[in-house]
Amino acid sequence: MKYYLTTPIYYVNAAPHIGHAYTTIVADLIKRFKTMQGYDVVLTTGSDEHGVNVERSAERAGKSTREFCDAIAAEFERQWKMLGLGIDHFQRTTDPRHAKVVNDLFQRCRKNGFVYKGSYTGQYCIFDNLYVNDAKPGDPCPDCGRPTETVTEENFFFKLSAFQDKLLALYESQPDFILPETRRNEVISFVKAGLSDLSITRSNLKWGIPVEGEAPHVFYVWFDALIAYKTAVEDEGLWPAELHLIGKEIVRFHAIYWPAFLMAAGLPLPKRIFAHGWLLFENDKMSKSRGNIVRSEPIQKVMGADALRYFLLREVVFGQDGSFSYDALIGRYNSDLANGLGNLASRTLTMINQYREGAIPASGNGGEVATFAAETISAAQKSFESFEFSKALETIWTLISAVDKFIVQMAPWKLARSQDPSAPQQLDDTLYTAAEAVRLVTALLYPVLPESTRKIWAQLGMPEPIESVRIDSLSWGGLKAGQKIGEIAGVFPRIELKPAVDKMRELEAEVTAQQQILLGKKPETAEAEAEGVARIAIDDFLKVDLRVGKVLTAQNVKGSTKLMHMTVDIGEMKPRTIVAGIAEAYGPEALIDRKVVIVANLQPRKLKGIESNGMIVAASVNDGKPVLAGFHEDIPVGARLK
Numbered sequence: 001m002k003y004y005l006t007t008p009i010y011y012v013n014a015a016p017h018i019g020h021a022y023t024t025i026v027a028d029l030i031k032r033f034k035t036m037q038g039y040d041v042v043l044t045t046g047s048d049e050h051g052v053n054v055e056r057s058a059e060r061a062g063k064s065t066r067e068f069c070d071a072i073a074a075e076f077e078r079q080w081k082m083l084g085l086g087i088d089h090f091q092r093t094t095d096p097r098h099a100k101v102v103n104d105l106f107q108r109c110r111k112n113g114f115v116y117k118g119s120y121t122g123q124y125c126i127f128d129n130l131y132v133n134d135a136k137p138g139d140p141c142p143d144c145g146r147p148t149e150t151v152t153e154e155n156f157f158f159k160l161s162a163f164q165d166k167l168l169a170l171y172e173s174q175p176d177f178i179l180p181e182t183r184r185n186e187v188i189s190f191v192k193a194g195l196s197d198l199s200i201t202r203s204n205l206k207w208g209i210p211v212e213g214e215a216p217h218v219f220y221v222w223f224d225a226l227i228a229y230k231t232a233v234e235d236e237g238l239w240p241a242e243l244h245l246i247g248k249e250i251v252r253f254h255a256i257y258w259p260a261f262l263m264a265a266g267l268p269l270p271k272r273i274f275a276h277g278w279l280l281f282e283n284d285k286m287s288k289s290r291g292n293i294v295r296s297e298p299i300q301k302v303m304g305a306d307a308l309r310y311f312l313l314r315e316v317v318f319g320q321d322g323s324f325s326y327d328a329l330i331g332r333y334n335s336d337l338a339n340g341l342g343n344l345a346s347r348t349l350t351m352i353n354q355y356r357e358g359a360i361p362a363s364g365n366g367g368e369v370a371t372f373a374a375e376t377i378s379a380a381q382k383s384f385e386s387f388e389f390s391k392a393l394e395t396i397w398t399l400i401s402a403v404d405k406f407i408v409q410m411a412p413w414k415l416a417r418s419q420d421p422s423a424p425q426q427l428d429d430t431l432y433t434a435a436e437a438v439r440l441v442t443a444l445l446y447p448v449l450p451e452s453t454r455k456i457w458a459q460l461g462m463p464e465p466i467e468s469v470r471i472d473s474l475s476w477g478g479l480k481a482g483q484k485i486g487e488i489a490g491v492f493p494r495i496e497l498k499p500a501v502d503k504m505r506e507l508e509a510e511v512t513a514q515q516q517i518l519l520g521k522k523p524e525t526a527e528a529e530a531e532g533v534a535r536i537a538i539d540d541f542l543k544v545d546l547r548v549g550k551v552l553t554a555q556n557v558k559g560s561t562k563l564m565h566m567t568v569d570i571g572e573m574k575p576r577t578i579v580a581g582i583a584e585a586y587g588p589e590a591l592i593d594r595k596v597v598i599v600a601n602l603q604p605r606k607l608k609g610i611e612s613n614g615m616i617v618a619a620s621v622n623d624g625k626p627v628l629a630g631f632h633e634d635i636p637v638g639a640r641l642k
């Protein structure tokens, strides 16, 4: 029985952080759980490498686009190895095999009449060479804040509008196609509101998969990215996937576009999409500008990968947003892992050493603890099955507490000294019951805590590897009397809050700095960013040649509502030609003779066929109109600002 699941194919223009790790860890957990249920599981993750943003990131890093993608993709792979995740396929969208699968999808959709050539009109940022989806004329570019331009070009379109009813029928007939319920409702109302056709190619992008026989068209992001899930298992013929795990922000692409593409192509649909919530850092969204991005590596180094897994799965209700903080991470670790599971395992095993020379004693039927364990196994399995990981863990911890209580009640240390003739058997029963409960708990926790449960398993002296345990064979009495336990060692040593947090923060700064180097930033900047502020050295600032200029001529650029074509005197022999997106805020007459601030040493850029040799400095608030920088006192043309 095969089970194929995926994580998103992550963008390579940012280095991996615990947000990416979150989805990938859950995927690994599900893989292990499904394997325990007897499935043959295949897990795909990968990297989404095309598009202007990636090209620009590479440029900034001073690398070729390919080199840059190789480096970041390798960084993602390294992270998953470091965290011990069972990835089967790391699918890159730049893999040549992928180009074939994308083109095949396109051909199928086209043959079936769902692709047509049309004219695309949309918003585009000429400075960033970026198409801004869902923007209205005049909306600002999300990257630089400058007003976007309305452009028109010939593209291939996908007839998404033809799929409204089919999609609604799909959601209706398979109520668990999109989980959780909130996301399902969101998608349904979106589809009910009507779907417009999608432009799926671009003709002025370089870094993309060429549409075969249709140069210069390349595929536009999502049509390229989604099908990577299929490319990854093309050789095995494993499509369709049982499960796509994603974050909630990309649910529309997965629950609307993706099934529509597949229906149009006549290909089977994935069985289910689970869109989880956001991981926030100390209640704030993680973002580069806030400087609050948390990486997995420092946590793995200081506390181990299992500590991170446990925290993410126990503390965050899967499907909802959750908050990460170092304090809470360490708090959970100490209370549940060190004092809970770790303590129960080591006290049980130590007593077996002390009172029974390290051999599992023979025993009766385990009584109430055995009944409770059986209930726990079935409840936890149900919760895992329905993606309620925190609930599964809560359930398992109730058993841990019950066993702790049972040990205190039975007081083996007293039984060992008691002269009562029934005491030795009672001691046997107690020790067996505790050890058998530890065995069952350990097996149940393997999907969540693979590294530590493997250790506890070995300490119990179990002959077969924990990986081979099947959930349906987990029942009371599996622990063999006479089995010699292994060497006991603490699996979850207590962690002191302050030094651990200090160490993690220190490593965090180091890791961030390394990753910034990978992304092509200077280490000093990177360190400053890690502290939450992007600072530059004065030398960096002095590289910018800011000059006072006077506008000599100004005229609107033909065919554009935004662009103004000016000549500006900045004290050089010849005036500069400057094209700027200020025409909606200033007419030519308001500009002529005005003193302005010019960035004089920018590389020239062609805008609507006119070469602009400099940039005019203006302020703007969000999507407000630009306001030109100027002076209250008189100042000669050509003066430098510094």
Ligand code: MSP
Pocket: 007, 008, 009, 010, 011, 012, 018, 019, 020, 022, 023, 048, 225, 226, 227, 228, 245, 246, 247, 248, 249, 250, 277, 278, 279, 280, 286
């Ligand atoms: N490349 C697209 C996905 C294409 S899939 C065919 C993409 N990439 S991404 O790098 O932005 O990754 C987004 C995904 O990373 C989220 O959907 C989620 O799985 C994970 N996360 C990234 N940051 C996250 C949080 N802060 N919290 C939770 N998950 C987050 O979108």
